[in-house]
Amino acid sequence: MTFPTFISSQTEPRARGKEFGTHLRKRVAANFAGYTDLFRVAGARPAQVRAWGERALERSAAWAPHLADEMAGIAAGAGLQPWQVAVVNARTEILAAIDFVGHGECSTSVVLPDTGPPRTVQTWDWHDHLRDAPLLWEYEPDPGRVVRTFTEAGALAKIGVSTAGLGVHYNILRHESDTADLGVPVHLIARRILDEAATVEDAAGIARSATVSASTVITVVTTSEAASIEISPAGVAVIPPDSEGVLQHCNHFLDERLEAGVRHASGRPGTYDRLRHLRDHVAGLSAPDLHTRALALLGHAPEDAPVCAHPDLTQPLNQRWETLATISLDLPAGRLRVHQGGPCQVTESTWQTF
Template identity: 80%
Template sequence: MTFPAFSSSQIDPRARGKELGTHLRDRIAANYAGYTDLFAVAGATPEQVRAWAERALEASADWAPELAEEMTGIAAGSGLEPWQVAVVNARTEILAAIDATGHGECSTSVVLPESGPPRTVQTWDWHDHLREAPMLWELEPRPGHVVRTFTEAGALAKIGAATSGLGVHFNILRHDSDTDDIGVPVHLIARRILDEAATVAEAAEIARSARVSASTVITVVTASDEGNDAASIEISPAGVAVIPPEPDGVLLHCNHFHDAALAAGERHATSRPGTYDRLRHLRDHVDDLRDPDQHARALAMLSHAPDAPVCAHPDLTQPLNQRWETLATIGLDLPAGHLRVHQGGPCQVTEATWRTF
């Protein structure tokens, strides 16, 4: 099994969105319906969800008009309203507005070796009823600049790599400053970084330019003839912090803030401390995470610890907003501008299950 993939032929944002929406009409509609169910179980009313999504669309149009145009195009192609496509793109913001948290979530490892390209791997955990949401998307935001992203149907980006030699990993965070005064969706920040940035500093500048209402961490990695670089850009309404690698070139992140000032407002780990245990697992296996072979790095992520699994499987006795599954394991091939993707968690990885996109 593998995720569906689509390569856009259009450069104009609205036309590109319409093309994607037309091609993946049913999957985008199903993803929207899945989020409608999730928000309802988490306690949001349909009126709240629509109002929040409309605010997200307005904030997006102010901050990145071309990305708002792309969402409008997706709506036109898929038969949804623009605010419904905004629901998918602003799902992190809506969950923050509801004040929803969960045991699952993603773990990221980046190693900058003394020679050779960066070595990265991430698990992507999400709700099991949305396991059909992921897709792979190749697009050309401007002539000659190609972006490839693992995302959800209808969402503009998530984990990705660009032919500029830059890539991003993506983990959710929660902060006391998160609010229902909806701002720019963090998924759009990841997309603008992939579209526009060539360096960690440029990525951080893009992140700082957005007024956000929810928190996340975008780990940016670059490879060039001048050398490799990386940083975890922690984003919250309280501010943006840039976390560099350790002196040995290792950069690990789960679902809690590392910046001391932002950590004072930590929300996710106060009720879900398993994120600290997942980070300890990564640190304990850092020698394997240095391996140049991505298959070996993925196996280093394998942990089914009961309260802090890096490789998660859903507890079907729980309501859908508390069921978590590792839906993908992903690494970046930055010199080539590609992703290497496995559908599922590290316990299901074999040499044959990797797909280069």
Template identity: 80%
Template sequence: MTFPTFTSSQTDPRARGKEFGTHLRKRIAANLAGYTDLFRAAGAGDAQVRAWGERALDACAAWAPPLAEEIAGIAAGAGLEPWQVGVINARTEILAAIDMVGHGECSTSVVLPQDGPPRTVQTWDWHDHLRDAPVLWEYEQDSGRVVRTFTEAGTLAKIGVTTAGLGVHFNILRHDSDTPETGVPVHLIARRILDEASSVEEAVDLARSARVSASTVITVVTGTGAASIEISPAGVAAIPPGPDGVLLHCNHFLDAGLAAGERHATERPGTYDRMRHLEDNVEGLSGAELNGRALTMLSHAPEGAPVCAHPDLTQPINQRWETVATIGLDLPAGRLRVHRGGPCQVTEATWQTF
């Protein structure tokens, strides 16, 4: 049980996108269909979704023209219209515009030991009917930097690591300032951080340069530091590790100013339970072995914090969640280590190194 992989041979953005779209044509079409079903279940009309996808492309073209070219290439390779690939990349923005709520979501742990590389792990929860959306994608830039990302078919990036010694984890947030006026998709911010940043400070600057319409947190990790970059239309805040080198994040804002507009915690209070579970288990999350860190994450509701999620099949698709992947960053090697499924299924043999 592993995720499909693809390694690009092209460095020109449009050519790289076309190659990616051609190779993953069926998966991209299936991902688009899955999101179309999700948006319809949440009450969004097809014409409105198309308009949001087109606005996302406009925002991307203004902020990062090469990424707009890559999206156009993916569309050409996959036999889709550019706005359709725009919809896939802007799914967080569309869900914020719809104001969809639910009870799943992700948990991230980063520990910076006094000696040795960062020790990270996160669960990635999403709707169970989209469990086949993820792919592992490797591409090289003209500069020679290699990026490896766990993403969804047709999406330019999500969780990832680079040979420049930087990696990112990714969690969704919700804020009162989220708006239907589609801005730069947050997944594209993660992509530019992976492509361009070599430090936490450079990553924060990139995040602050984008006009966004939805909220997220991108936890950036290097060999010497880390920060959870909380992004919302109301502003951007960088949360550093504590004095013990521990940085934990779930799906609520930690910055005092941004927390005043918190949405997730009022609608999904389980995020606080998950944070308490992480805080109570820092020793296990600090371990050198990824398998042990993942098992430390393990907790099921209702007995404990729902860090490892399983779908309730009695619910409609927009209210069903599962832990699709468990992921750690190996910064020294510039590699991802990925387990397909939640911590309750982890063994030493289930890790995919990419």
């Protein structure tokens, strides 16, 4: 089992988007429909979702006009309206506006060894009815710079790596400052970091330049440095590795000031359990071999931390979580290593190199 791939031939944003939308028309439309179902079950009205999509498109155009153009191109190719593609890119913001609480989500580990490239791995957990949304996309934002990203059909980026030697991991957060007045979608921040940044400082500057309405953490890794950039309407914090070069993150804030405003902390104990699991398995997560690192993420509830998630089919779709991918950054090669599914399904032969 592998994720579908798409390599853009167009470099102008609107043309690139239209090419993407045309070739992936059914997937983009299905992803929008899947999010429409999720928002409905979570309590949003269709008129609210449209208004939020239009607002997200407006804020995106003000902050990064070329990315708004690319979303409009995807819409044209996929037979959708631009606000509908903006909804897919702003799904984090819409879920924050609804005040949606989820108990699953991603776990990220980065280790900077004394010698050799960074050793990274993360699980990507999301709703099981959206398991067909992910894909791998390669495009060229500038001549000579190639970006490869694991993303969802219609979303401009998520987890990824560039040939400039920088990559990002990605986890959702919740903060009391999150608001229904939609800001710049955090997925677009990840996209601009992949397209433009060469250092952690560059990435933090891009994050600080955006007015956001929802929270996330983008863990930025280069061949020599790493940091988790925690983003919320209350501010941006940069979390460095510890003295051993270890940097790990789940779905709660680590910055002391931002942590004081963490949203739904008592309702999401799994994130704290998962971070303890990561910290207890540093040896495995430090291994040069990716397969060993992935197996160090193996943990199932209720006996262990729910790092590897499986959906409870008795629950409504907005409360069903599945580890849909296990992902690592190969910075020297400018490539992603991706396994479709959770750590419990990993074998030596299931890794997809993109």
